[in-house]
Amino acid sequence: MTDRVGPAQEEKGRCRVCGGAVHEFLDLGRNPLSDNFLTAENLGDEFFFRLSVGFCESCTMVQLGEVPPRERMFHDDYPYYSSGSSVMRKHFEQTAREFLETEATGDDPFIVEIGCNDGVLLKTVHDAGVRHLGFEPSGKVAEVARGKGVRVTGDFFEEATAVAVRAADGPADVIFAANTICHIPYMGSILKGVDALLGPGGVFVFEDPYLGEIVSKTSFDQIYDEHCFLFSAHSVAEMARRHGFALVDVRRLEVHGGEIRYTLARAGEREPTADVAALLAEEDERGLTDPATLKGFAAKVVEIKDTLVTLLRRLKDEGRTVVAYGATAKSATVTNFCGIGPDLVSFVCDTTPAKQDRLSPGAHIPVRPASAFSDPYPDYALLFAWNHAEEIMAKEQDFRRSGGRWILYVPKVRVV
Numbered sequence: 001m002t003d004r005v006g007p008a009q010e011e012k013g014r015c016r017v018c019g020g021a022v023h024e025f026l027d028l029g030r031n032p033l034s035d036n037f038l039t040a041e042n043l044g045d046e047f048f049f050r051l052s053v054g055f056c057e058s059c060t061m062v063q064l065g066e067v068p069p070r071e072r073m074f075h076d077d078y079p080y081y082s083s084g085s086s087v088m089r090k091h092f093e094q095t096a097r098e099f100l101e102t103e104a105t106g107d108d109p110f111i112v113e114i115g116c117n118d119g120v121l122l123k124t125v126h127d128a129g130v131r132h133l134g135f136e137p138s139g140k141v142a143e144v145a146r147g148k149g150v151r152v153t154g155d156f157f158e159e160a161t162a163v164a165v166r167a168a169d170g171p172a173d174v175i176f177a178a179n180t181i182c183h184i185p186y187m188g189s190i191l192k193g194v195d196a197l198l199g200p201g202g203v204f205v206f207e208d209p210y211l212g213e214i215v216s217k218t219s220f221d222q223i224y225d226e227h228c229f230l231f232s233a234h235s236v237a238e239m240a241r242r243h244g245f246a247l248v249d250v251r252r253l254e255v256h257g258g259e260i261r262y263t264l265a266r267a268g269e270r271e272p273t274a275d276v277a278a279l280l281a282e283e284d285e286r287g288l289t290d291p292a293t294l295k296g297f298a299a300k301v302v303e304i305k306d307t308l309v310t311l312l313r314r315l316k317d318e319g320r321t322v323v324a325y326g327a328t329a330k331s332a333t334v335t336n337f338c339g340i341g342p343d344l345v346s347f348v349c350d351t352t353p354a355k356q357d358r359l360s361p362g363a364h365i366p367v368r369p370a371s372a373f374s375d376p377y378p379d380y381a382l383l384f385a386w387n388h389a390e391e392i393m394a395k396e397q398d399f400r401r402s403g404g405r406w407i408l409y410v411p412k413v414r415v416v
């Protein structure tokens, strides 16, 4: 295992996109790797780092102070399987169809995905008989994609690997990434790689959690090791401009608590849509990238922590049973920042076999299969997977019928 973040080394306190000074506005303390679910053997060997977030005074990019080395986060045992949610499966099937209809229209089109995971999107492309390639360094999830017929390389996407694919396969019509670009600190290498691989007139499309939603929902749990950047239209437009691209479209998505799908094209190749100007104006109007807004967000995060911990302590004192639902990467921040351990939440249930019968990172809450939830139902369930609330509440109606109540903490702490 190499001990590096990626292709370029980072300079502390400096923006990874433009080199400007980064000012910290929130310190979430000592945190573990959010997807490192522990077995009894590796319990004593946990990696911790200081989780903090700041904004660049020059390009406004909101980013983590420190990011763990990529090989520690994305490896053979990476336990996140995108197809675990039926809503996400539908979302990516629909996205793939859209690309096939609108972008992959020439002779022998070529679609590339960065972070294709278990093939949730590229399977549809494969089934349509369209040439494609997924970059997926996490071994086991990549193997699941290959099992669906998807063509996958185990390389990390970066300039050198993109150049190699261009030489072997020719130019791409679409380079797509979901919940992956915000995970990658070496953004210069990524955009040079996109420039090398993307054909003339092609688009680079990526969707990630939106800073605007994180601030309005106070969803501080979107901040964890893998989420190096919290993008806004302003910061993405500036990042694109610095690398010869332009932000030509934005689309709001409801998935994962509110995301934006950004479309980049080479500067001058496509006319930006009116939605780009509208979102930039909206961000200006609400002062999204003003330091005062971000400091106000940080104050609300501390309020949520205090209210949630007070509620859980009271329930414990009253002898109520409390479990958690969804061993999300996000919940690593909630449990470690708030100090919520097995004393307050007896276990967390999750449908992912790779997480089950392990302990949650840092907080060491046991992870149990989904079947443990109803055996018997607890009095309260802390919904860590709040971004899948609709899907989960629809299938867990018997929990409320049994008298159980959900505890939510985004956008504020409440019992429903």
Ligand code: SAM
Pocket (backbone or CB within 6 Å): 074, 075, 078, 080, 082, 114, 115, 116, 117, 135, 136, 137, 138, 141, 155, 156, 157, 158, 177, 178, 179, 180, 183, 184
């Ligand atoms: N795209 C899927 C989705 O939206 O559900 C997966 C998202 S998952 C949170 C992020 C994925 O990006 C992981 O599977 C990880 O292995 C992969 N990844 C991280 N860095 C990468 C890089 N430089 N190139 C390609 N994939 C990368």
Ligand code: TMP
Pocket (backbone or CB within 6 Å): 084, 085, 086, 325, 326, 327, 328, 329, 330, 349, 350, 351, 352, 355, 370, 385, 387, 388, 391, 392
């Ligand atoms: P995510 O918020 O990063 O997508 O992670 C969701 C986690 O919640 C993942 O570990 C799978 C789990 N999950 C369930 O246990 N039951 C469900 O119904 C859904 C949708 C997710």
Ligand code: ZN
Pocket (backbone or CB within 6 Å): 015, 016, 017, 018, 019, 020, 056, 057, 058, 059, 060, 061
């Ligand atoms: Zn910057």
